[in-house]
Amino acid sequence: MHRTLILVALFIIAASGCAQKEQAPTEADTPPDTEGQTSAKPDGHYHPKGKAPSKHTLAVIEKARASLPFADKRDFEEQKKGFIAAPTYMKIMADAGHAAWDMDRWQWVLESEDFDSVHPSLLRQAKLNMNYGLYEVIPGFYQVRGFDLANITFVRGKTGWIVFDPLTAAETARAAKEFVDEQLGELPVVAVVYSHSHGDHFGGVRGIVDEADVRAGKVQIIAPRDFMQYSVSENIYAGNAMSRRMFYQYGVLLPASPYGHAGQGLAMTVAAGNLGLIAPTRVIEKAIEVHTVDGVKMEFHNAPFTEAPSEMHTWFPEKKVLWTGENVTGTFHNIYTLRGAMVRDALAWSKYINEALYLYGKQADVMIASHHWPRWGNDRVQEVLRGQRDLYGNINNQVLHLANPATSTTRCSTWRTRASRSTRSTTSTRHRSRLASSGTTAAITALLNTTAAR
Numbered sequence: 001m002h003r004t005l006i007l008v009a010l011f012i013i014a015a016s017g018c019a020q021k022e023q024a025p026t027e028a029d030t031p032p033d034t035e036g037q038t039s040a041k042p043d044g045h046y047h048p049k050g051k052a053p054s055k056h057t058l059a060v061i062e063k064a065r066a067s068l069p070f071a072d073k074r075d076f077e078e079q080k081k082g083f084i085a086a087p088t089y090m091k092i093m094a095d096a097g098h099a100a101w102d103m104d105r106w107q108w109v110l111e112s113e114d115f116d117s118v119h120p121s122l123l124r125q126a127k128l129n130m131n132y133g134l135y136e137v138i139p140g141f142y143q144v145r146g147f148d149l150a151n152i153t154f155v156r157g158k159t160g161w162i163v164f165d166p167l168t169a170a171e172t173a174r175a176a177k178e179f180v181d182e183q184l185g186e187l188p189v190v191a192v193v194y195s196h197s198h199g200d201h202f203g204g205v206r207g208i209v210d211e212a213d214v215r216a217g218k219v220q221i222i223a224p225r226d227f228m229q230y231s232v233s234e235n236i237y238a239g240n241a242m243s244r245r246m247f248y249q250y251g252v253l254l255p256a257s258p259y260g261h262a263g264q265g266l267a268m269t270v271a272a273g274n275l276g277l278i279a280p281t282r283v284i285e286k287a288i289e290v291h292t293v294d295g296v297k298m299e300f301h302n303a304p305f306t307e308a309p310s311e312m313h314t315w316f317p318e319k320k321v322l323w324t325g326e327n328v329t330g331t332f333h334n335i336y337t338l339r340g341a342m343v344r345d346a347l348a349w350s351k352y353i354n355e356a357l358y359l360y361g362k363q364a365d366v367m368i369a370s371h372h373w374p375r376w377g378n379d380r381v382q383e384v385l386r387g388q389r390d391l392y393g394n395i396n397n398q399v400l401h402l403a404n405p406a407t408s409t410t411r412c413s414t415w416r417t418r419a420s421r422s423t424r425s426t427t428s429t430r431h432r433s434r435l436a437s438s439g440t441t442a443a444i445t446a447l448l449n450t451t452a453a454r
């Protein structure tokens, strides 16, 4: 118990030195409105020295508009399906007095089809991530989206809620629970499941659970194997360094603007509040374990060294719902994060998605995850599982394919361009056919277009 308290204290120290505090600009030519998290009008650059996109940028954007499958609108239908209500407020205040969350900052992404300074794929993702409020997945399964970087999911048990992934900050998690109480009736939290060891999936737990209730056995906390080891190593041992680097990776202090911060792929941004932790009371040690909690049968499937070193999926056999944590979302997740998280094993990632597909996906009616929106219908579930499995498998294979002959990243980029030019390509016929048969163009395109994620 004593160890838990020390860890929590360390978390608070780590969090206070990191992303969550607004920092005053110090450079003389710092943009005038970057203090804190502000937004700028979409019709002009926020900085007096800011430039319009160059002709090279415009060419890249134009090419993306013409070549990416924007006609496929299924994500938009899935994103809005099951909407119950949105709060009347856009801002969630932190206990320290600043805004922990403010959806108003990005309303501009919904106001125009295109911006010449934002890649159309990132803009599309930002529009999808503007979902905000409470959604029903199926009766008994609800998600609050747009309150933080992750979704918080509420599964109805016999006497209360089983909560999956209680967000980054106590303030946003508390607001989500209050909104659920308001819309669906007040119920206690009887269990919390952490899908993995990243802070946006456990940091808000103290906003919805009193640790005394956990100690008294009233609330269970369930986590995958080695959860404490990896949550502590990332958030405490390397916490300050990684938080500092995160500022640069995501540009979190830039104004929300077509010339600044336009979302982070997984969601709009990370909440700026109190990050904490309550240690699990049950760790899923075996490859697969079945437990019934408050009348809900759940099959936990460990998937280590995938998106996180400690991560698991959950299958609800009675409801045919598959929860994929952060392993299958609406993006191509990064493999190496510039903020310094452990490099992910794309091959293991692909293999565990394949396991989930054959164990559960072939029976699943719905698939939900800790970011983005659900997939309904078995055909769609399988389509997304298979596509994501192949994406991570292919990136592993093609990186090795190009790394072994000592291909530089610049050269990869050149090959990508050449491979996409088919008839005008200057590569040899033999090399072109090798590229085509191995799917190199898709892999390199994916590699270069990896969206920012935790």
Ligand SMILES: [Zn+2]
Pocket: 149, 150, 198, 200, 201, 266, 326, 370, 371, 454
């Ligand atoms: Zn996450």
